Amino acid sequence: MQLIDGKAISEQIKQEIAAEVAEIVAKGGKRPHLAAILVGHDGGSETYVANKVKACEVCGFKSSLIRFEADVTEVELLNKVKELNADEDVDGFIVQLPLPKHISEQKVIETIDYRKDVDGFHPINVGRMSIGLPCYISATPNGILELLKRYKIETSGKKCVVLGRSNIVGKPMAALMMQKAYPGDATVTVCHSRSKDLVKECQEADIIIAALGQPNFVKAEMVKEGAVVIDVGTTRVPSDKTKSGFKLTGDVLFEEVAPKCSFITPVPGGVGPMTIVSLMRNTLLAGKKEIYK
Numbered sequence: 001m002q003l004i005d006g007k008a009i010s011e012q013i014k015q016e017i018a019a020e021v022a023e024i025v026a027k028g029g030k031r032p033h034l035a036a037i038l039v040g041h042d043g044g045s046e047t048y049v050a051n052k053v054k055a056c057e058v059c060g061f062k063s064s065l066i067r068f069e070a071d072v073t074e075v076e077l078l079n080k081v082k083e084l085n086a087d088e089d090v091d092g093f094i095v096q097l098p099l100p101k102h103i104s105e106q107k108v109i110e111t112i113d114y115r116k117d118v119d120g121f122h123p124i125n126v127g128r129m130s131i132g133l134p135c136y137i138s139a140t141p142n143g144i145l146e147l148l149k150r151y152k153i154e155t156s157g158k159k160c161v162v163l164g165r166s167n168i169v170g171k172p173m174a175a176l177m178m179q180k181a182y183p184g185d186a187t188v189t190v191c192h193s194r195s196k197d198l199v200k201e202c203q204e205a206d207i208i209i210a211a212l213g214q215p216n217f218v219k220a221e222m223v224k225e226g227a228v229v230i231d232v233g234t235t236r237v238p239s240d241k242t243k244s245g246f247k248l249t250g251d252v253l254f255e256e257v258a259p260k261c262s263f264i265t266p267v268p269g270g271v272g273p274m275t276i277v278s279l280m281r282n283t284l285l286a287g288k289k290e291i292y293k
């Protein structure tokens with residue numbers, strides 16, 4: 001069994017990005033600038049956004065954090081999005097999800113200029129991704145592709161089961177794993193809460209990508225000997241054993257599943273850090289205007 005070290009790879013990629021930024025700046029080019037909008041004080045969102053700001057520092061990016069209280073109106077938030085769309089200094093920006101119930105996430109995403117949508121959530125980027133055109137690919141699926149690549153994991157002709165059908169992970173992940181490329185060329189099955197034979201599908205899978213948000217959902221009996229297991233889950237489960245009072249828990253019952261795997265990602269230290277690094281890479285592309293002018 002080989003542990004996929006997302007943390008180590010993410011550190012390596014950040015150094016690669018930092019070197020490229022240093023070169024750009026030395027030649028008189030512009031330092032990439034990522035802005036993030038954070039609404040409310042959700043613990044998970046606070047941590048993820050703080051990690052993004054830290055990663056910007058390591059990569060040599062400029063970063064701006066814009067905060068709103070949870071009772072911000074949709075109009076106020078949309079106005080800030082429009083302001084960032086028009087701000088020539090900002091190369092890319094994200095609005096951290098989830099948003100409070102009174103705000104339409106879809107409306108916010110569609111208001112972001114797709115040329116600055118470094119999350120890759122705008123329908124133009126999603127559409128371009130699904131037909132293989134240059135675009136911003138959403139960070140978590142892209143981070144997973146990078147892990148498969150760096151560990152030289154074979155995907156062509158493999159049976160890949162994606163658990164979960166969210167717009168930000170499950171759907172794009174399935175589209176990417178079936179594309180004519182490496183990583184890709186897999187036979188993809190998507191399972192979700194209404195699937196009838198989820199256990200059987202998993203048992204037949206060469207690659208399982210678990211993105212349901214249900215802690216410890218994937219058990220040993222669901223996994224074939226020698227399978228590759230990618231765990232996207234990051235649920236904060238209460239725990240009295242940690243200082244923070246919670247334990248970050250994946251969708252895979254790691255202790256039980258790991259011995260059966262050829263490769264597995266841990267939580268934390270697997271997909272999460274790669275998600276952040278993918279966002280950094282998209283921001284670098286935005287700064288260089290490589291995808292859209």
Ligand SMILES: Nc1nc(=O)c2c([nH]1)NC[C@@H]1CN(c3ccc(C(=O)N[C@@H](CCC(=O)O)C(=O)O)cc3)C=[N+]21
Binds near residue numbers: 051140267271
């Ligand atoms: N607009 C938007 N873009 C996102 O990309 C986005 C989002 N909203 N909302 C929530 C999800 C989740 N997500 C994670 C980012 C980093 C870690 C991460 O850094 N995880 C660390 C540990 C973090 C910790 O200590 O809690 C790890 O797994 O090792 C996890 C999850 C981005 N998302």
Ligand SMILES: [Mg+2]
Binds near residue numbers: 165166192193211212
């Ligand atoms: Mg789901």
